[in-house]
Amino acid sequence: MALVVQKYGGTSVGTVEKIRNVARRVARTYDEGNDVIVVVSAMAGETDKLVGLANEMCEFPNEREYDVLVASGEQVSISLLSMCLQSMGYKAKSYLGWQIPIYTDSAHSTARIKEIRDGNIREDLRSGSIVVVAGFQGIDQDGNIATLGRGGSDTSAVAVAAALKADVCEIYTDVDGIYTTDPRMVSDATKVEKISYDEMLEMASLGAKVLQIRSVEFAKKYDVVIHVRSSFNDNQGTLVMKEDADMETVLVSGIAYNKNEAKISVLKVPDTPGIAAELFSPLSEANITVDMIIQNVSHDGLTDMTFTVPRTDFKKALKIVGESANKIGAEKVISNEAIAKVSIIGVGMRSHSGIASKMFSTLAGEGVNIQMISTSEIKVSCIIDDKYTELAVRVLHDAFELGQIEVKEEDI
């Protein structure tokens, strides 16, 4: 008998009929002899509706009240799922964040889980009950509701799994697992059997939005095995877990892309200490996340700084950078919204050389110009003209033979 935590996202509980499907799957897992804790998100569209009400009400909603508002969505889905399980003859009980309780810090809308008291849940499990937990929410030490940010239910599920030392945390979503790249872009994209936490972190931050990035950090910290799988079929999905020897043999695990960034270059910046801080501090104060930053060697005491920001913050960033550039005496600011970031990711590249150069030559072979390059231990990212995104992803997927992984697996 195992302890299984299952998490279902908004799409999986989007209607009464879909909640019934979820209940059947939960019941089956229970009938197989497992203890089951289910973590659910709000019904699809509900959180957006609530956010819409807040924005209609005022420009800058109070953060505490905003969290009270948006946390109501999960209250609906946990009660519906619990009553459905009960009507099927199972013992089931719903838990809101404060009823467990899940304690968080007080950073409303981006709260971090600090502690989970598992006494109530353990008692229910012992008595044969299925436990249904509201994702996305907790309370701070003063009893205020705090939410974990978009996708926070993933983190709730992993945190509950960590607190109760669950055998597995199954994250149900509308895809079969993690793919070598976006299947809508590359038809022979294949499902990855298992992937390391670090690779998943790079995949997630690069726009493969299957798991909230923080949930992966959490899983890594507490060594929780995540099984990403579809709520619409019974296929084995992808295991996100500690790196093992197998993973090393795969040079590149996946190709990610991100078309939601824009590039800003500040030209002929005086290359003196403190310049980078003067440029980036005002951006961080405006809550704009800077992704890639490139600074080349300087000529005649002047250098060029190029960086990318989320496209939604582009106009705001450009205005701020324009002012900073003036202040520090840069020559001018140029920018480009029509860019994309394409990345190859794999823990295998740590122990193999030539991966990056293979990426560059593959892109060059198709006439795709590389505008910026950034590398980490387990990934290489290139900024290119966004009209080449699909082409770049496809040729890289072929070059690293990702389309054949599935076949190899089936051969075993």
Next chain:
Amino acid sequence: MALVVQKYGGTSVGTVEKIRNVARRVARTYDEGNDVIVVVSAMAGETDKLVGLANEMCEFPNEREYDVLVASGEQVSISLLSMCLQSMGYKAKSYLGWQIPIYTDSAHSTARIKEIRDGNIREDLRSGSIVVVAGFQGIDQDGNIATLGRGGSDTSAVAVAAALKADVCEIYTDVDGIYTTDPRMVSDATKVEKISYDEMLEMASLGAKVLQIRSVEFAKKYDVVIHVRSSFNDNQGTLVMKEDADMETVLVSGIAYNKNEAKISVLKVPDTPGIAAELFSPLSEANITVDMIIQNVSHDGLTDMTFTVPRTDFKKALKIVGESANKIGAEKVISNEAIAKVSIIGVGMRSHSGIASKMFSTLAGEGVNIQMISTSEIKVSCIIDDKYTELAVRVLHDAFELGQIEVKEEDI
């Protein structure tokens, strides 16, 4: 400086714009130097939507989970109202039932308030904050959410007013106050300036649905003055309060009617001890509320029993009564759905004779046949053919000169 509790129903907070209106009214009361606690219901239609989801999910939703579901509606309205007040520059803080906490018994969907811990609220009021409280909900001693039944926010407001010894509990609704009868039926129905708790209880139970009946009982028990008024204008409404000398001088305060009942007669019942119990116990076990019961003197050891039940339970009741009648050897069961109950209410009738006979002769004068009569200290109710309802209400309103009360008041 007074402590004012204000309660706004679903219609008053039905849209973002209406919530803004409520916020302006709350702010004005605060600006006049009062401490303000606001109790709100769910936005109009929300509770119905949630109930609809539960019914779609299963036939008999688990009671605990049902309460978790429907309590989410108030969470939306309190947070929106609080953020609106804050955006207007006021300190405001929302409270869910568990955050105060409001303790109730465990009778889900019809829970009764047992205790309100006022420490948190008092602290907020002292610091100059407006306190926004979710109506309709509390928690039991085990931390389960429990709701107070339809209209329960009225009771929440009165209970909070009682716990904090508020100077007044203002119940805002979509009418100007309590009227001598239904203004849609009688055009010269007039607003009552003040009415006793007992009269209000009779009015409410007879279908004048302005206040949840339990809130009036609560107010009576703790001597809370309720001010029923409109959220759409500044008119003085109706005070529901302890009986005073003025009220005695008015013979009849109002005419109520109820068209939602049906009549069942069991004929030639053996008039032996225990017969009434045998007839009515099965109905109460089926949760059917019996309203009027008439048993006449018996002839030859046989009597007739007539009683009324809610029209929605009529078919179910008829089936149950049929079986019981068989068992006790009654001759037959006859029934009639086309009835209405018309009542005159007034504490003044305790000290004046001839009120009932005036009612009977007024109805007789219009050719309205009286099928059943029931009386209490402060009301007389008659069951009549429902097609005469409007006529009966109108002539009684005239006969007791209720249309002139307003004029007299204005003359003073």
